[in-house]
Amino acid sequence: MTTFTENIAENSQGGSTAYQQESAQTITEHKQGGMGQLPATAICGNDITSSCLYVSALAIIYSGKWAPLVLLMVAGVLFLYRAIYAEVVGALPLNGGAYNALLNTTSKFRASVAACLTILSYMATAVISASEAMHYMHSILPVVPVEIATIALLAFFMILSIIGITESSVVAIIIFIIHISALSLLLLMGIIFLMNNGISTFSLNMATPTPGNIWFVLFFGFSASLLGISGFESSANFVEEQAEGVFPLTLRNMWIAVSFFNPVMAILALALVPIGDVSTHQDALLTHMGQISGGSWLGLVVSIDAALVLSGAVLTSFIGVNGLVHRMTLDRCLPQFLLKQSGRGTTHRIIISFFLLCVSILVLTKGDLQALAGVYTISFLAVMALFGLGNIFLKVKRARLPRPVTAPLLSVLVAVAAVIAGLIGNAIMNYSVLIMFLEYFIPALLVVSIMLGRISLLRGYLFIVRSILKFFIEHMTTISLSIRNRIEAINSQQLVFFTRGDDIGKLNQAMIYVQQNEDTNRIKFVTVVADKNAVAPHIEQELSFLNKAYPEIEIEFVPITGTFSPALIQQLSKEWNIPPNLMFIGSPGNHFIYGLADLGGVRLII
DSSP: OHHHHHHHHHTSTTHHHHHHHHHHSOOOOOOTTOBOHHHHHHHHHHHHHTTHHHHHHHHHHHHGGGHHHHHHHHHHHHHHHHHHHHHHHHHSOSTTTHHHHHHTTSOHHHHHHHHHHHHHHHHHHHHHHHHHHHHHHHHHOTTSOHHHHHHHHHHHHHHHHHHOHHHHHHHHHHHHHHHHHHHHHHHHHHHHHHHHHOSHHHHHHHHSOOSSOHHHHHHHHHHHHGGGGTTTTTGGGGGGGBOTTHHHHHHHHHHHHHHHHHHHHHHHHHHHSOHHHHGGGGGGHHHHHHHHHHOHHHHHHHHHHHHHHHHHHHHHHHHHHHHHHHHHHHTTSSOGGGGOOOTTSOOHHHHHHHHHHHHHHHHHTTTOHHHHHHHHHHHHHHHHHHHHHHHHHHHHHOTTSOOSOOOOHHHHHHHHHHHHHHHHHHHHHTHHHHHHHHHHHHHHHHHHHHHHTHHHHHHHHHHHHHHHHHHHHHHHHHHHHHHHHHHHHHHTOOEEEEOSSOOHHHHHHHHHHHHHHOOOSEEEEEEEESSGGGSOTTHHHHHHHHHHHOTTSEEEEEEEESOOSHHHHHHHHHHHTOOGGGEEEOOOOTTOOSOGGGGTSOEEOO
């Protein structure tokens, strides 16, 4: 391993030297509110070091006795990624991880793809870790219902994150110290057990023939074991909350922990548990190892530690996604209402939204951890690969940008190729995982795409609205004009009221009747006299007054010389195009020689 490290240092063109010098420094100058080395390492370290709870079993199941080797290969890939992350974040010291790397080197859409993958990874991590933690608690306290306890644990870390990252880091430190202590205790008790009982199980496992082609065994074992570095990307997502110079130290610390504990725990597992029994105890292999080497009390200690550190991984997810989503929202990739801060200065809407998404996934999948693990695997490895691509883009497009570390291009290509190979390997082993992944990824990407293309979408929506309104306005104008013409046609129908020179009261009654019962704005007051001089002198004056009193009705006075008779009515009806039923009279006296039936439909209204 030393030779490997020296070769990388020699090929880094001075970059790794600067990296080692910075990593070796004791950082005492803190930004205001910045976290130191221990809390920052604890937050992301809880996630990555919790991997030994399941990755040892995965490595042994897929690669058998070669498990320690494939875990060392994974540690080698992680070593290459130390320089990759240090270069990118050193040049662009902002929250966001792969999103930040691609945002500053390519397009916002490509960066958003990485962000969606990262968010999915965090969501799956939070739900899986919370559920697994509560499964361990359920094994200790069977009365605890797993699903309700999982939601309660997610709610607890939501509240803790809203309170503030400083308070959250205290909890993370406690969990981290307990976890490292528990792993060290398990290792110590395992060594003591082997010293007292020999290594017969280990010898038997080493003698077990490799199932199938050695290269396929190493490839699929390596692919499965890449989950052992999950959480390495978390530190880059809250780098702005860290004190100056702390970030590269978190990378170093995480690498040391993974490079030591994961292979060593795999070796200890091969020394304590027959390979054929590993799959039986896959969900709690370390607990089983503790029961073998130290008894039930050590198994209990490991179970409690597992529940705690997996809970710490939930906290890592909340803190990491908060930093990432906050950055995306500032870049207007997500709605601005997420930037609202609580009284403690935390973006509580981001944290609450993440909690609700986690709970919805837990409910929708009914706690199917295998489906969530598939989403998590593809998302995490895709994020790692994209971060490596971001490093390459940084070298090509931002070559003049100052950076404390420069990762050799060859090592970047090797690291990215290794992760892509692992991604392909996981897809081959679990083809159905791709379908489940797309079911979560496509909606997430759709939301971000809508935000990024919202101007074009709004313009398109505006065009559609305007087109629809124009269509309706044109047709409504035609319809309105038609209705108005119809109203005018109805109101233009003239009525006739025959008067003998009645007083204004009778004439007003006729007007009231017409206004209340007929649709018209024109009326003729007709008086039939034998001689024009016989027209009542006051009638014109009274009709002039009524014309002012009823401005909406046009009043016309027509004196006719002749005799009022059915023949005259028929004559006027044809001449004025007014049917007899729209001609009105007052009540006739006894001297009236015609009956109403003789008048052809003339109506009596007074």
